[in-house]
Amino acid sequence: MYETTAALATAIPAGTPAHRKVSMWTTAATAALVPVALLLGGLAPMASHVSPRTVDVIVACWWASWTATPLLAAASRLSVRRPALATAYRWAGRIAPVPPAVTILLTLSL
Numbered sequence: 770m771y772e773t774t775a776a777l778a779t780a781i782p783a784g785t786p787a788h789r790k791v792s793m794w795t796t797a798a799t800a801a802l803v804p805v806a807l808l809l810g811g812l813a814p815m816a817s818h819v820s821p822r823t824v825d826v827i828v829a830c831w832w833a834s835w836t837a838t839p840l841l842a843a844a845s846r847l848s849v850r851r852p853a854l855a856t857a858y859r860w861a862g863r864i865a866p867v868p869p870a871v872t873i874l875l876t877l878s879l
Contacts, residue, residue, distance in 0.1 A: 795842065795865055796842050796845065796846060796862075798866050799838055799839075799842040799865045799866050799869070802834075802866055802869035802870060802873065803834055803835060803869050805869070805873055806830075806831065806834040806835075806868070806869035806870075806872040806873050807831070807834060809872060809873055809876040809877070810830065810831030810834065810872040811831065812876070813827040813828070813831070813872075814827075814828060816879050819879050823875065823879070826875060827872055827875045830868045830869075830871045830872040830875070831868075831872050833868035834868045834872050837868060838865050838866070838868050838869055841861045841862070841864055842861075842862070842865045844857075844858055844861040845858050845861045845862025
């Protein structure tokens with residue numbers, strides 16, 4: 770199991786141009802999705818014919834879109850300076866666009 774984890778950690782070494790490009794795209798996607806998620810997620814509770822549980826999920830993802838997402842995107846950018854934590858920072862970058870994307874998709878499916 771250690772060999773697999775080590776192989777994943779060295780898939781894209783921190784500080785390389787490929788890692789910087791991935792981090793840049795994650796930050797750009799997050800910056801583009803958050804304003805749209807804030808607009809659509811803010812309007813979602815006004816839907817009257819929707820299940821309250823769906824609205825609760827949208828509101829939870831809406832809160833995460835403007836609280837956790839910027840922190841995760843910033844953490845993914847820190848991996849260039851701290852190669853020892855590169856795997857954790859990569860996962861933060863992969864998870865960052867999830868809350869705004871879920872907010873947008875659920876709101877558009879209403």
